[in-house]
Amino acid sequence: MIEGVNVEPLRKIPNDKGDIYHGLKSTDESYVSFGEAYFSNVNHGDIKGWKKHNEMVLSLIVPVGSIRFVIYDDRFHSSTFQQFFEITLGIKNYSRLTIAPGLWVSFQGMQIGQNLLLNIASIEHDPSESVNCPLEQINYNWN
Structure with missing residues (x-):
């Protein structure tokens, strides 16, 4: 696990008329603050990123489909400097x-059809607080 990354299994509550899927409570240990929530769709096989936020804490949930996340730590001061962490989320x-x-x-979208990501972000979107770089700039084997 990379320093600053947390994976918390969420509750699925069975219901005869449709299951209930927990998201985030203000009392959860990983909760920081609420800025905005948004959804993003990732087409099967497509890769989005690399992106680094300078202020925003991401709280990511995949309620539909399956998405593989890769996180890279390039923080010199970190105990996990130059390490990768990979996890696939979905139902x-x-x-x-x-x-x-x-x-x-x-x-990366892993399932044919819709792969839906929910980000419950700690701050409102501000394009000046994040940095993007091409996939090739960070050497990771996506195969």
Whole structure:
């Protein structure tokens, strides 16, 4: 596990008329603050990223489909400097992935059809607080 990354399994509550899937409570240990929530779709096989937020804490949930996340730590002061962490989230691994600022993240749609990501972000979107780089710039084997 990378310093500043937390994976918390979430509750699925069976219901005859449709299951209930927990997301985030303000009393959860990984909760920081609420800025905004948004959804992003990732096409099967497509890779989005690399992106590094300087202020935003990401709280990522995949309620539909399956998405593989890769996180890279390039923080010199970190105990996990130059390490990668990979996890696939979806209904089979229904968890919340929390990512601290300063870490690179990229993700890939793994299922044919819709792969839906929910980010419950700690701050409102501000394009000036994040940095993007091409996939090739961070050497990771996606195969």
